[in-house]
Amino acid sequence: MKLERDVYIAGVGETVFGKHKMDYDELGRIAAFQAIKSSNIDGPGMIGSAYVGNAHNGIVTGQTIFKDIGICGTAPIINVESACSAGAMAVHLAIKDVAYGLTELSMGVGAENHTLRRKSGTAFMPAMNDIEAVHGGVMTGKYAMRATRYMHETGATIEDLAMITQKSRRHAKNNPHAPYGGDYSIEDIIDSRMIAYPLTLHQCCGVVDGAGAVVVCSGEMIKKLGIEKPVKVRGSVVTSGPYHNRPRDITGDDITEMTSAMLYEESGIGPKDVDILELHDAFTIAELLYYECMGLCEKGDGLKFLRDGLSTYGGQCVVSPRGGMLSYGHPIGASGAAQMAANVKQLRGECNGYQVEPVPKVAMSHVTGGGLSGTEHAACTMHMLTSDW
């Protein structure tokens, strides 16, 4: 999306992720109010519009979240759904409002509670009007087939895949928002329960609840709010997945390749200049493929990039410094907004115990959405943020 004027992030919020007794609306409200307070906003009248991403929790989710915050009746609240991409898409739409002068300040929120409603021990039930879903298709299977093919073509092993989990959970060890952080041995990871060969339990994101929120505003507003560390939105791209039932290379990802190319073009920032990256690492294999798809390294060099330590602290681009979805779990509608909240905190040097050093200046986020048959993913949302002080 071409940004017609400068857009800044004033403040962000995120809840602790994990199994919550609080429903999505309470989680969403906590994250939203954190973002509001950290933006120095002194009253509900300043919020021009709000977008809320959610996938499974029903109708009028945004209005339910915002009723206590006092903008019901004063600002439009629009609910956004595109499976895992919903939260980031909500932020994108808030950015659009500010970029085109419709508002001076807007909010994007992602919130989801899965565990209050869902039986454990099964995969998510896909839509029965999807031909792959009728024939047993699940997201774990889709990613597992990418892993199977990747291993077939490159000779990579399950142990190689497990290194992704090991890295991300080590990153999250001191992150109080991430329930799965810690030191895991490769054996811990590959000996955990098999979910979809070759993906074991610890190579899959957990089913949890949580929320994230982002306040965006104009250049004039960011000064008025007195924000000391304004984060500039350098690019915000939403795409839909190319649809066809023809053979394609699933060790690549057409929609991620397309979306990242558009983001680099829009922001004028190339893949080698990205300091930190939160990506859609719902399964180990995804991260490995996306190094290549996003051009962090050459095609075929993903494993080398990981082994050489280029995606961890001290490396070329710290991938999943917060621990990613593999350490946070993945509340579908929430993750995209929570990734952005975590990136802003890294840019501001606020991540005590898991701060990337030197403090990063360029942060990228990436979240796909949906397993529609005939596409790799139905949607993809990416953002590029830089520190601006």
Add this chain to the structure above:
Amino acid sequence: MAEKKKIKKEKEPDITFFHPDLLEIPKEGLPYLKGYKCKKCGQLDFPKLSPCPTCWSEDFDVVPLSRKGNLYSFSDLYIGQPGLETPYICGYVDLPEEIRIFAMLKGDVNTFKCDEEVELTTGPIRKNADGLPITSYMFQKV
């Protein structure tokens, strides 16, 4: 006054054969998948897309698709959809017509390999709302 007859509406049975647009099981001969070739631009698709996403034509010829293809990738699923018995196996099968089919594979876990030849078969893929098995296409080793 004429007596109004109460007509009891019979409940329509839930499907037991998944979609005649997809699969033909002839009385004689082998089952085949039905491709749809656009009469205007010639694009061949499975499953049927209407209108044709390339030219928006709504006229198609039905073309039987090859019964054998290449198993591009697969996964043995130990946690599956709610209601499906596990483990089950799914895979992508590439047909010579440049069409990729997602299907369940008939066979045992730990036995399939990428790039091996598989052929079309039929079998129960899930249960319908009445608890009866739904028949559809599957692939198995040649």
